[in-house]
Amino acid sequence: MEKLLRYAAGSSGPEVMKQTAGLPMETEWVPLMSLPGRILAEDVYCGNPVPGFHRSTVDGYAVQSRDTGGASESLPVFLKVIGEVEMGKAAEMTVGPGECVYVPTGGMVPAGADAMVMVEYCEGFGTPLHGSGLNVSEQNGSGLNGGRQAGAVAAGGGAGAGTAPACLQMAVSCSVSAGANLVMAGDDMAEGQRVLQRGRRIRPADLGVLSAIGRTEALVYQPWKLSILSTGDEIVAPDRVPGPGQVRDVNTYGLYGQALEYGFQVVRMEVVCDDPAELEAKAASAMADSDLVVLSGGSSQGKKDATAEIIKNLASSGVLTHGLAVKPGKPTILGFDEVQRTALIGLPGHPVAALILFREIVGGLWERLTGMSETEKKPAMAGIITVNLAASPGRKTLQLVTVDDSSCDPMTGLPLVTPVWGKSGLIHTMSQADGYIVMEVNDEGVQKGTQVEVHLL
Amino acid sequence: MEKLLRYAAGSSGPEVMKQTAGLPMETEWVPLMSLPGRILAEDVYCGNPVPGFHRSTVDGYAVQSRDTGGASESLPVFLKVIGEVEMGKAAEMTVGPGECVYVPTGGMVPAGADAMVMVEYCEGFGTPLHGSGLNVSEQNGSGLNGGRQAGAVAAGGGAGAGTAPACLQMAVSCSVSAGANLVMAGDDMAEGQRVLQRGRRIRPADLGVLSAIGRTEALVYQPWKLSILSTGDEIVAPDRVPGPGQVRDVNTYGLYGQALEYGFQVVRMEVVCDDPAELEAKAASAMADSDLVVLSGGSSQGKKDATAEIIKNLASSGVLTHGLAVKPGKPTILGFDEVQRTALIGLPGHPVAALILFREIVGGLWERLTGMSETEKKPAMAGIITVNLAASPGRKTLQLVTVDDSSCDPMTGLPLVTPVWGKSGLIHTMSQADGYIVMEVNDEGVQKGTQVEVHLL
Numbered sequence: 001m002e003k004l005l006r007y008a009a010g011s012s013g014p015e016v017m018k019q020t021a022g023l024p025m026e027t028e029w030v031p032l033m034s035l036p037g038r039i040l041a042e043d044v045y046c047g048n049p050v051p052g053f054h055r056s057t058v059d060g061y062a063v064q065s066r067d068t069g070g071a072s073e074s075l076p077v078f079l080k081v082i083g084e085v086e087m088g089k090a091a092e093m094t095v096g097p098g099e100c101v102y103v104p105t106g107g108m109v110p111a112g113a114d115a116m117v118m119v120e121y122c123e124g125f126g127t128p129l130h131g132s133g134l135n136v137s138e139q140n141g142s143g144l145n146g147g148r149q150a151g152a153v154a155a156g157g158g159a160g161a162g163t164a165p166a167c168l169q170m171a172v173s174c175s176v177s178a179g180a181n182l183v184m185a186g187d188d189m190a191e192g193q194r195v196l197q198r199g200r201r202i203r204p205a206d207l208g209v210l211s212a213i214g215r216t217e218a219l220v221y222q223p224w225k226l227s228i229l230s231t232g233d234e235i236v237a238p239d240r241v242p243g244p245g246q247v248r249d250v251n252t253y254g255l256y257g258q259a260l261e262y263g264f265q266v267v268r269m270e271v272v273c274d275d276p277a278e279l280e281a282k283a284a285s286a287m288a289d290s291d292l293v294v295l296s297g298g299s300s301q302g303k304k305d306a307t308a309e310i311i312k313n314l315a316s317s318g319v320l321t322h323g324l325a326v327k328p329g330k331p332t333i334l335g336f337d338e339v340q341r342t343a344l345i346g347l348p349g350h351p352v353a354a355l356i357l358f359r360e361i362v363g364g365l366w367e368r369l370t371g372m373s374e375t376e377k378k379p380a381m382a383g384i385i386t387v388n389l390a391a392s393p394g395r396k397t398l399q400l401v402t403v404d405d406s407s408c409d410p411m412t413g414l415p416l417v418t419p420v421w422g423k424s425g426l427i428h429t430m431s432q433a434d435g436y437i438v439m440e441v442n443d444e445g446v447q448k449g450t451q452v453e454v455h456l457l
Numbered sequence: 458m459e460k461l462l463r464y465a466a467g468s469s470g471p472e473v474m475k476q477t478a479g480l481p482m483e484t485e486w487v488p489l490m491s492l493p494g495r496i497l498a499e500d501v502y503c504g505n506p507v508p509g510f511h512r513s514t515v516d517g518y519a520v521q522s523r524d525t526g527g528a529s530e531s532l533p534v535f536l537k538v539i540g541e542v543e544m545g546k547a548a549e550m551t552v553g554p555g556e557c558v559y560v561p562t563g564g565m566v567p568a569g570a571d572a573m574v575m576v577e578y579c580e581g582f583g584t585p586l587h588g589s590g591l592n593v594s595e596q597n598g599s600g601l602n603g604g605r606q607a608g609a610v611a612a613g614g615g616a617g618a619g620t621a622p623a624c625l626q627m628a629v630s631c632s633v634s635a636g637a638n639l640v641m642a643g644d645d646m647a648e649g650q651r652v653l654q655r656g657r658r659i660r661p662a663d664l665g666v667l668s669a670i671g672r673t674e675a676l677v678y679q680p681w682k683l684s685i686l687s688t689g690d691e692i693v694a695p696d697r698v699p700g701p702g703q704v705r706d707v708n709t710y711g712l713y714g715q716a717l718e719y720g721f722q723v724v725r726m727e728v729v730c731d732d733p734a735e736l737e738a739k740a741a742s743a744m745a746d747s748d749l750v751v752l753s754g755g756s757s758q759g760k761k762d763a764t765a766e767i768i769k770n771l772a773s774s775g776v777l778t779h780g781l782a783v784k785p786g787k788p789t790i791l792g793f794d795e796v797q798r799t800a801l802i803g804l805p806g807h808p809v810a811a812l813i814l815f816r817e818i819v820g821g822l823w824e825r826l827t828g829m830s831e832t833e834k835k836p837a838m839a840g841i842i843t844v845n846l847a848a849s850p851g852r853k854t855l856q857l858v859t860v861d862d863s864s865c866d867p868m869t870g871l872p873l874v875t876p877v878w879g880k881s882g883l884i885h886t887m888s889q890a891d892g893y894i895v896m897e898v899n900d901e902g903v904q905k906g907t908q909v910e911v912h913l914l
Contacts, residue, residue, distance in 0.1 A: 032695065032710060036717045050885075051704050059757050087731060087757075088691030090701035105757040106691055106806060108702035119758075188883040195885055203914055204714030205887040208707040208808055211695040212884055234545030234563055238489065238668040244547035245565035247508050253489060253668040257661030260493045274544060300516050300544075300562040301576075349563065351665055374862045375891050379913060381838045382871055405831045412869055413908050414839055426645040427669055428507075428652055430662040434832050451870050456836060457660060 020320070020334075024291055024341050025369050026222040032210060035202045037263055038220040039370045044196040046213045049186030054109040058181045061100040061122050061170060062091075062113035065178045076171040081124070085110060100170055109182050116181035121174035189213060199371035221370050227268035227286035228255050230296040231279055231303065232349070235271050250351045250427050251296040258358045261378075262366050264292075276306040284314055287342045292362060295346045296354055304331045307346035311335035315344050325441060327392045328353035332361065351427045356398050356436060378456065381435075383417035384409040385452045391439035400433035403454055417452055433457060477777070477791075481748055481798050482826050483679040489667060492659045494720060495677040496827045501653040503670045506643030511566040515638045518557040518579050518627060519548075519570035522635045533628040538581070542567060557627055566639050573638035578631035646670060656828035678827050681819075684725035684743035685712050687753040688736055688760065689806070692728050707808045707884050708753040715815045718835075719823050721749075733763040741771055744799045749819060752803045753811055761788045764803035768792035772801050782898060784849045785810035789818070808884045813855050813893060835913060838892075840874035841866040842909045848896035857890035860911055874909055890914060 027041040056062070063079060071077040084102040085091040095101055095112035103109055103116060189195050195209050202220070210218060230252045236242050237249060252269050259266050268286055272279045279295070286293045295310070297303045312319050315335030324332045333346035345362065347354040359378075367377050383403055391397045400420040407416055417437070422429030435454040439445060446452055484498040513519065520536060528534040541559040542548040548567035552558055557574075558567050566573065646652050652666050659677070667675060687709045695705050709726050716723050725743055729736045736752070743750045752767070754760045769776050772792030781789045790803035802819065804811040816835075824834050840860055848854045857877040864873055874894070879886030892911040896902060903909055 033713065036714045052699055053701060055704075059759075085702070087689065088702050104759065106689070106704075107757075183883070189885050196888070202714075203888070204711050204718060204812055205808075205884060205890075205914065207714040208711035208812070208884040209888045211710040212705050212707045214695055214698070214705055216696050232544065232563070238671055239673045241671070242509055244510060245542070245545050247512075247563075248669050248671055250665040250669045254661050254665035256490065257493045257659075257664040261661060302516075302561070351662075355661055355665070375860065379836045379838065381836065403832065426640070427662060427665040428646050431653070431660070431666045433662075457662065 020336055020343055020365055021369070022336065022338060022341055023224070023343055023365065023369060027219050028222050029217045030220050031217045032207060032215070035207060035210070035218055035220065036204070038202050038218075039263070039372065039376075040196055040198055040200040040202065040218060041221045041370075042219040043194050043198050044210065044213075044215065044218065046189040046191060046193045046195050048213075049191045050189040050212050051183060051185060051187070053185050054113075055183045055185075056103040056105060056107050056109050056116045056181065057183055058116050058118045059105050060103065060116045060118040060120075060181065061172070062095055062103050062109045063100045063115055063117055063172065063176065064095060064097055064113060065115040065176050065180065067098060068115070068117065068172055068175045071172050071175045073173045076123070076173040079170045079172055081168040081170050083110075100172070114178045115176040117172050117174055117176050118181060121172060123171045123173070124168050125171065126168040197373070199373055199376060201372065201376045223263045223265045224291040224366065225267045225289060226259050226264045227270075227283075227290040227293045228252055228259070228266060228296065229268075229270050229272050229279065229282055229286065229293065230255075231272045231274055231307075232297075233274045237271070251347075251349065251354050254351055254355050254427065255294060255296060255347075255358055258355050258363075261359075262363055264366075274303065274306075276310060279306070280310045280313060283310055283344065287314065287337060287340050287344075290342060292343045292345060294358070294362070295344065297346055297349055300349075303349070304333075304346075308333050311344045311346060315342075324357075325394060326357070326360075326396045326398065328398065329357040330395070332357055334361075352400065352422075352430045355430060360398075380453050380455050381415075382451055383415045383454050384412060385437070385446050385448060385450060386416050386418045388445065388448045389419060389437075389439065390445040391443045394441060396441050397439040397443075398436050399439065400430060400436050401452075401454055402432065403434040409449075412451070414451065417454055430457070477793055477800055477822055478826070479793065479795060479798055480681070480800055480822065480826060484676050485679050486674045487677050488674045489664060489672070492664060492667070492675055492677065493661070495659050495675075496720075496829065496833075497653055497655050497657040497659065497675060498678045498827075499676040500651050500655050501667065501670075501672065501675065503646040503648060503650045503652050505670075506648045507646040507669050508640060508642060508644070510642050511570075512640045512642075513560040513562060513564050513566050513573045513638065514640055515573050515575045516562050517560065517573045517575040517577075517638065518629070519552055519560050519566045520557045520572055520574055520629065520633065521552060521554055521570060522572040522633050522637065524555060525572070525574065525629055525632045528629050528632045530630045533580070533630040535582075536627045536629055538625040538627050540567075557629070571635045572633040574629050574631055574633055575638060578629060580628045580630070581625050582628065583625040654830070656830055656833060658829065658833045680720045680722045681748040681823065682724045682746060683716050683721045684727075684740075684747040684750045685709055685716070685723060685753065686725075686727050686729050686736065686739055686743065686750065687712075688729045688731055688764075689754075690731045694728070708804075708806065708811050711808055711812050711884065712751060712753060712804075712815055715812050715820075718816075719820055721823075731760065731763075733767060736763070737767045737770060740767055740801065744771065744794060744797050744801075747799060749800045749802060751815070751819070752801065754803055754806055757806075760806070761790075761803075765790050768801045768803060781814075782851065783814070783817075783853045783855065785855065786814040787852070789814055791818075809857065809879075809887045812887060817855075837910050837912050838872075839908055840872045840911050841869060842894070842903050842905060842907060843873050843875045845902065845905045846876060846894075846896065847902040848900045851898060853898050854896040854900075855893050856896065857887060857893050858909075858911055859889065860891040860913075866906075869908070871908065874911055887914070 079100040082099045083093045085107045091108040091110035093110050095110050101110050234246050235249045236246050297307045315337040316339050317336045320334045322333050331348045335344040401417045404416040420433045435456040437452045536557040539556045540550045542564045548565040550567050552567050552569035691703050692706045693699050693703050754764045772794040773796050774793045777791045779790050788805045792801040858874045861873040877890045892913040894909045
């Protein structure tokens with residue numbers, strides 16, 4: 001939206017903002033497995049602390065850290081093994097002074113203990129009370145025998161968690177401080193902590209966060225419903241052979257792909273012939289089930305006038321801005337209908353302009369209204385421009401570029417950025433580009449060797 | 458794969474490469490609308506040239522450029538208007554010396570003409586032969602009256618394309634060179650030109666390229682089928698309340714999300730208790746319908762040994778590499794079964810390690826085997842590290858970081874990169890990070906203020 005305002009500055013900028021803020025931002029509850037890529041419509045808080053208990057991060061022995069003070073390989077301290085904790089079970093014993101308990105990685109650290117000593121620094125002595133203990137350990141894979149000193153630690157826990165301590169002394173050859181080798185309850189996520197923020201695009205790790213706090217669904221924004229109406233007597237479907245003067249449809253499919261990048265739902269794609277009355281009828285009917293109706297028109301003056309007239313007729317607020325100070329993309333027309341809360345957007349026929357302007361305007365609105373933070377938006381990267389580029393006076397200029405990762409600028413180490421030249425309206429030009437750079441209205445251009453920000457396509 | 462080799466260097470690197478190259482890379486034909494994000498398995502060539510004819514990029518008059526030599530506002534040249542081209546129709550007339558033809562933006566430039574003069578530089582004089590011509594122009598919106606001089610150009614074409622020239626003189630006040638304001642046939646895509654390359658991740662503009670050349674489907678790689686088996690007696694489902702010593706499942710969902718980022722198909726997700734026999738049985742049955750079986754085990758030594766044993770039993774080639782020189786993620790185990798052509802991957806239980814290693818190893822294999830170019834891979838960006846970071850001796854080190862877009866390094870203009878510290882295995886740590894940096898085995902670390910490459914999450 002800021003983007004939109006920048007383009008429309010001087011024309012009806014504030015009006016555009018006021019009006020399009022009325023676009024519907026409905027929300028829905030979506031199950032965990034369908035969340036990737038969706039945009040959170042709620043702040044997510046942690047209920048109970050994660051983990052819910054002090055958890056060991058190593059295979060080893062839970063101890064009172066002060067017992068290990070000064071312990072070394074040449075001068076170990078001897079602790080009494082009072083038991084073993086099983087994975088997924090409560091540690092029911094309490095570690096007292098001079099005592100220790102075996103805990104596998106991920107296991108619950110018993111009360112009384114404030115640190116873990118890795119099994120590598122422990123060597124056992126003595127005879128276990130129960131010979132059966134060893135077998136139990138092997139069967140449940142709890143790892144007592146997995147350490148380097150496996151042979152030496154010739155004892156296991158009893159039949160259950162926290163029961164039947166093996167009668168064994170443990171020589172500990174390492175001093176640990178309080179909190180060593182364990183995660184405290186709530187260390188990952190504390191009770192009441194906000195763990196994910198509204199406007200967040202759900203990433204893989206976020207699924208882990210949600211599952212960890214027991215959220216099997218989350219409130220996300222419903223994708224906008226879009227209709228794409230392309231006009232042109234010269235346009236034929238991709239599966240047809242164009243006759244003389246005809247071309248296959250490019251914009252409908254390009255815009256469809258662009259819409260999918262934002263997760264929008266394309267409810268209608270249609271090519272309409274150059275009959276203003278028919279286009280108006282199709283647009284009116286599309287408004288009934290769409291949040292946005294995109295009219296991808298030709299770039300001839302007659303078509304531009306027809307699109308403006310249609311938007312004027314259909315939008316209760318009329319045409320909000322007619323023409324943006326941007327190159328390419330000047331003939332972009334915006335309208336908003338407050339009754340049906342539908343935005344009408346007339347994009348230029350020029351495919352490169354249509355696709356980039358869709359991103360900048362429709363994508364920009366979406367990012368603004370979902371409250372997306374900078375890091376959630378489409379990635380941009382820094383590079384060094386290899387030529388001088390002139391800006392268009394009085395217009396924001398968008399320039400397609402390629403990014404050459406293989407040859408870096410020797411000074412900055414940044415990749416080299418080269419403009420993709422191409423005559424107006426060539427879709428292959430855009431397909432070859434990695435991104436585009438933006439020269440602001442008041443920029444004189446960019447100088448060869450300076451740093452530019454590339455918006456990746 | 459290079460990544461994999463770098464990790465496994467010194468152990469069974471070449472063996473890993475040889476074996477896993479046997480992973481199935483099946484292809485399938487997919488219709489245009491389902492292509493976004495898929496990876497091309499073919500080079501795509503253009504059949505007939507696009508556009509198929511010389512096409513005007515402006516509203517104006519098709520001329521022989523030499524006729525306009527020296528034309529200016531004070532000394533225009535006068536050309537005879539011999540007709541008008543309609544959008545989507547053949548231009549059947551031929552422009553001779555001293556003649557011109559109206560062509561709207563996107564219309565076909567007639568034979569004989571080699572340039573277009575924008576309507577802004579044209580002013581008409583004289584009386585049309587057919588009064589009806591004007592109405593035809595208005596009805597079909599072809600734009601004759603759309604120019605600045607609309608009032609002056611008080612005439613239109615005849616009833617059809619290339620017929621009934623208006624008897625009109627046009628004053629042209631601008632000199633154009635050959636090729637001005639038009640796109641030549643094949644300028645966008647030439648006959649036989651390779652327009653998209655194998656390994657390409659289909660982007661919005663590519664849909665436009667495919668539709669423009671009449672491709673309604675393309676050959677892409679079938680996504681790998683994945684099974685994710687997480688083991689742990691301590692793991693409960695997200696909808697359950699964990700008891701003492703229990704935690705909710707994190708890795709299954711995180712890995713599921715990570716798999717979706719590569720477009721993989723997750724055919725099975727299961728939590729298996731710590732019983733090696735049961736895990737082996739589940740893994741064996743998963744191999745039947747999966748290209749990869751991911752075993753997300755605990756990090757205790759007993760579990761690691763059990764996973765290695767299972768992979769050894771199930772994979773005809775046995776364990777290819779047991780342990781990678783990477784931190785976190787050392788206990789990663791790889792095996793390959795040539796009979797079923799299934800890879801078996803034992804990932805560490807540590808969720809951060811599991812998710813990043815999945816990306817680096819499974820994602821890396823996918824990028825390698827699809828022939829993906831650097832620009833198609835997950836984006837990386839440059840930044841300036843704000844603290845000194847030590848590498849782990851003899852191990853490649855992966856460090857989670859945040860990227861601060863709002864405060865740039867004053868010297869380079871690059872965003873500031875700050876490590877996300879966190880105890881081992883905290884999923885929220887990863888969720889808070891924007892990406893990670895890699896310190897190679899032989900790096901001593903990175904110094905505060907130097908440039909780093911951030912792999913975005």
